Amino acid sequence: MTTVTIEVADTETTMQRMKAAFRGEPQGCFITFPSHEDLWSTLTANRWVILKALTGAGPLGVRELARRVGRDVKGVHTDAQVLVQSGVIDKTADGALLFPYDVVHVEFMLKAA
Numbered sequence: 001m002t003t004v005t006i007e008v009a010d011t012e013t014t015m016q017r018m019k020a021a022f023r024g025e026p027q028g029c030f031i032t033f034p035s036h037e038d039l040w041s042t043l044t045a046n047r048w049v050i051l052k053a054l055t056g057a058g059p060l061g062v063r064e065l066a067r068r069v070g071r072d073v074k075g076v077h078t079d080a081q082v083l084v085q086s087g088v089i090d091k092t093a094d095g096a097l098l099f100p101y102d103v104v105h106v107e108f109m110l111k112a113a
Helices: 010-020 035-044 045-054 062-069 073-085
Strands: 005-009 030-035 104-105
Touching: 005 035, 030 035, 045 062, 045 073, 062 073
Parallel strands: 005 030, 005 104
Antiparallel strands: none
């Protein structure tokens, strides 16, 4: 079972994790956003539904994904393109969409300004 952590982290935290990975220390899988605003503007409610449908599903075509989430193909295609461009999901050589994780863990903290 492969778990990915979606988080909000500063550049220093991300750099420390990268350095540890280059030293051969296992880090796990992370999708990191620099701010809460970036996370929420990328992972809208409709895009969360897409992630949920893709989690553990293997590669899916846009039409099948649209069927699974109960939306029109054009809308799913548009949202999927944003997720691909932001590095959240992958696109296979044959054009299928892939989120290669079985579990998603979301982690961030809100602090007083």
